[in-house]
Amino acid sequence: MKNTKENPSRRNFIKKTGITLGSLLVSSALPPFNAVLFAANKPTGKGIWYGIGIDIEKCIGCGNCAKTCKIENDVPPEPFFFRSWVEQYTIKNDGTIKVESPNGGIDGFTQSVPDNEIEKSFFVPKMCNHCYKSPCVQVCPVGATFESPEGVVLVDEKYCIGCRYCVQACPYGCRYIHPTKHVVDKCTLCYHRLKKGLNPACMENCPTKARISGDLNDPESEISKFIRIKNVYVLKPHLNTGSKLYYNALNQEVR
Amino acid sequence: MNPEFEHLYQALSKVDGYIYPNEIELSWSILIVLYPYITGLVAGAFILASLERVFNVKSLKPTYVIALLTAFAFMLVATMPLIFHLGKPFRAWEIMITPHLTSAMAIFGFVYLWYLMVVLLLEIWFDYRADMVVWSKEATGLKKWLYKAFSLGITDISPESRKWDNKLGYVVTVIGIPSAFLLHGYVGFIFGSIKANPWWSTVMMPVIFLFSAMVSGIALVMLVFMVINYIRKQKIDMICLDTIAKYLFYIIIIDFTLESLDQIHRLYEAEESFEIISLLMSGKLFVTLLIFQVFFGMIVPLITLGTLQFYKPKEKVRQFIYLIIGLLVLFGIFFMRWNVVIGGQLFSKSFYGFTSFKLSLIGSEGFLMASIWLIVPFIILAFLLWLFPPWKKIHEENIMVE
Amino acid sequence: MPIQLKRLLILGVVLFSVFLLLKYLMTPDSFGQYGHYRGKALEEVASLPAKYVGSNICNDCHDSIVTIKNEGTHSGIACESCHGPGFKHIEDPENEKMVRPGTREFCAHCHAFNKARPGRAITQQNIKEHNPGDKCAECHNPHQPQL
Secondary structure, X not given: OOOHHHHHHHHHHHHHHHXXXXXXXXXXXXXXXXXXXXXXXXXXXXXXXXXEEXXXXXXXXXXXXXXXXXXXXXXXXXXXXXXXXXXXXXXXXXXXXXXXXXXXXXXXXXXXXXXXXXXXXXXXXXXXXXXXOOHHHHXXXXXXXXXXXXXXXXXXXXXXXXXXXXXXXXXOOOOEEOOOOOOEEOOOOOHHHHOOOOOOHHHHOOOOOOEEEEEOOOOOOHHHHHHHHOOEEOOOHHHOOOOOEEEEOOOOOOO | OOHXXXXXXXXXXXXXXXXXXXXXXXXXXXXXXXXXXXXXXXXXXXXHHHHHHOOOOHHHHHHHHHHHHHHHHHHHHHHHHHHHHOOOHHHOXXXXXXXXXXXXXXXXXXXXXXXXXXXXXXXXXXXXXHHHHHXXXXXXXXXXXXHHHHOOOOOOOOHHHHHHHHHHHHHHHHHHHHHHHHHHHHHHHHHHOOOOOOOOOOOOHHHHHHHHHHHHHHHHHHHHHHHHHHHOOOOOOHHHHHHHHHHHHHHHHHHHHHHHHHHHHHHHHOOOOHHHHHHHHHOOOHHHHHHHHHHHHXXXXXXXXXHHHHOOOOHHHHHHHHHHHHHHXXXXXXXXXXXXXXXXXXXXXXXXXXXXXXXXXXXXXXXXXXXXXXXXXXXXXXXXXXXXXXXHOOOOOOOOOO | OOHHHHHHHHHHHHHHHHHHHHHHHHOOOOEOOOOOOEOXXXXXXXXXXXXXXXXXXXXXXXXXXXXXXXXXOOOOOOHHHHHOOOHHHHHOOOOOOOOOOXXXXXXXXXXXXXXXXXXXXXOOEOOOOOOXXXXXXXOOEOOEOOO
16 A cells, blocks of 8 residues: 655655665675675785695504594593594595594504505595684684684684584584583694694604694795695685695595 | 493494594584574564565455464574573573674574564564553453553553554564564575585575475464464454465475475586485485475475365365365475484585484483474463453554555 | 654663673673684683603603614604603603503504505504514514614
8 A cells, every 4th residue: 555645754764774784785894894705815924824734645544643632632532522533545446435534543544455456545634724714713603713813723612602513614524522511622733732832742743754734934844845845735625715734645535 | 331422332333434533423403403493483474474464465364463473482482492502501692792793603693682572572562562551451460560561651542653553563574574584594594605515505595494484484374373263263264274375385386496496406517415415315314305305395285285276175174184284384394404404414524424313302402302492382372372362452553554 | 753662762772782781791801802702712722731742851861762763763753652641751750651562563553564554654564474473572672673
């Protein structure tokens, strides 16, 4: 039922609504409200910025890294909670791919497929990629997970509400819910060790030095040279997570 | 072995293929299936009410107030599954105090409060204000004080003030429609924006969620309307009921089309995740997706309601059909949410295997707990109908501005 | 302005003010210091104790073993890789002893044949056939295993 008397106030109403919505749209582009443009962030290039390198050609699948990580960081010993784990990939002659990670590799691996059926086989250590466009940081509703100024993605266990949105958002499966603390936990790149001038525990105890970490902003650091010299890949590059975990000799079947 | 982890060891033995070690237990369980279901009912019921008020579908008038009260009753309960699901429920306030604006979940507190207080509560208030003033004079005891408090101490019921009630209520309804889309659309966006999970990550997700919400909301109001008339032993307004069924039919068509489009697109592009998702749909989700959601929840109602557009059997038969169809639709849409939430977590993000899900009976995320959150809104609705009986309304305010 | 609108607006302003007050009172102190998180969390994580102390610390007391190790094929391996975390031992060396692994399984953990192990990275042995039953340490000094 339209009434011509109501038109001026309706026009006024529409105009006011338009201005409000328009200004909301514009202000959403401003930095504090830059919600939609999260993954377009660029690193600043100042200060120390940690990256990780893993050399598949050096990993012998001993599982020391996974075991050491659990001890260093008080991770529950049951086979359901891992900050870091190792996978064994076996690509058979018929093209099928078998992936195993018994207890994350802590108890070691056995070869489960006979030699003559194997086309290729290798170990892939996994851990948090400490992405700089991290989807897990993007989706935390309260700001309990964040990227530290040094580029390490951490969890504030005193602030996490345990909504598990970040667990869903991580494409690499790095996060788990701590069974007694009921908040999210994950690899911290041994931030507590980095701050004391020590290496992350997994890297310290790797017998073949397949895992390294260091300052990506320092062109002479081991990790920067690793990236320059080797053919490095990140996992799931199409997701544009800004992963800072660079693998050497990563096969395309690895997920 | 620690008995606390027994269910996890069992799940470990049921792993099919390879999953990342941390993926053994599903993080989001039945409570997270419930939340979109409940907010979907709210948004859907509200859209039905606004069909009458804003789009002037006069035949739906008998359901206007019932739809609003149903939406309100369910909205009051909507937060509960979320809070009970949190690892640290007593920190839930953080989402209002320090919301992280890049997260779709962060707007939950604000959208919820906005919709509950500004849209639903205000609209009901404007509609019932004049009646509350009259009832506060007639009633005694608790009821009297409730009416007095809710009318905010205003006693003016002159035609002038009732005209303002009408106008302001209309404005609220108009604002309410996009608010309803936001209330349920953001839930769809929460899933649709997770690029890590190909079962969830689609542009269609908010839209599909919205239209399936409308389907479930309309079906719910239809059932509530039928039950109220049955309890009050009133002859049901068949024109109204037939109109609701007609709108239900139209919206199911749209919802079915959108969901089919999503699947056809996935089938056609057959990108990286296609194999694992096909295995998911034909394996673990076969019963809940193809039989419960698609066949019983969509195909059967579509064919039945479609036939009813051309061939109209007797009233009693139609009422019975509507009852069955309403229940089937509510059942089917529940499983739509189930298939999205649970289904998306059953396969590994490595695309190399599956884990399993077992719904426990008791416990904070058990079947009994979930049932409570579905039953409580009806209890609240009964209380609301006792306090604000639509059939005792004196002032019919919900008419368009003259 | 009609009275309903007036009363509602007053109620709205009151509720909003209460919300703003709560927001001010309840936001943690260090929040927003470096970004959208509690700045104090960085210190909290950084203050956690390190359990593995590093081979340099072992060298302070066990320098003779370290010298032997540095001449062998195990020179690049950290002491705590095999012997476990050292934080308790350095506090109380007499009572808290390090782990002393000695079984065949322990050495097999790294050295058993596995097609996935890169040949260049480590020497591999068929554990079932290579001197079965004997302890590896009978022939190979773990700190200088090459013969």
